[in-house]
Amino acid sequence: MSMMGGAQARRAQLNREAVLSATPVRLLTMLYDRxxxxxxxxxxxxNIEDWAVASENLLHAQAIVSELSTSLNVEAWEGxxxxxxxxxxxxxxxxxxNIHRDVARTREAIALLEPLRQTWHEAAALLPAQSAARAGGEYGLA
Incomplete structure (x- = not known):
């Protein structure tokens, strides 16, 4: 294994460990960050018309939104x-x-999701670790 490959493998292992040890609220903030x-x-x-890279990132973003959507317990709270x-x-x-190569729709998604990302980070920072785990479970994330 090359030096570069070893570093990438170690980084991937550390990322897996971080995800596996994270509280539900921390997982939520990690998903929003990604x-x-x-x-x-x-x-x-x-913007530079690199459609392959754009598509790859939009598909991954869609997968994250799908995960957020399916893990959400809509009955756990009013919102x-x-x-x-x-x-x-x-x-x-x-x-x-992705289909129409429409950067305006990408920007719209960013504008809608960035405030939520910030709010989840602020909420996570306010909660002690034990409460954060419980709160994450209440939002269907446990």
Whole structure:
């Protein structure tokens, strides 16, 4: 194994360990961070007409939105149905952004999701670790 391959393998192992040991709320913030990273990369790729890279990132973003949507317990809290509707809307926007190579739809998804990412990070920072695990379970993330 080359030096570069060893470093990549170690980084992948550390990422797996971080995910496996994370509380549900931390997992949620990690998903949002990756989702916005994918969307930012897709937007850049769309702007330079690198459609393969744009598509790869949009598809990964769609997978994350799907995971967020399916793990959401809409009955656990009052805003659950609204958040589910937002995830459905964003999922459709990302499909459209990919199919029609529409950077405006990618930007729209970023504009809708970035405030949520920030809010989840703020909420996670306010919760002690034990409460964070319980809160994540209440939102269908455990």
């Amino acid at each position: 989702l916005l990273l994918d969307l930012g990369r897709a937007e850049i790729a769309q 659950g149905e609204g958040l589910f509707a937002l995830y459905t809307y964003v999922s459709n926007a990302l499909m459209s952004a």
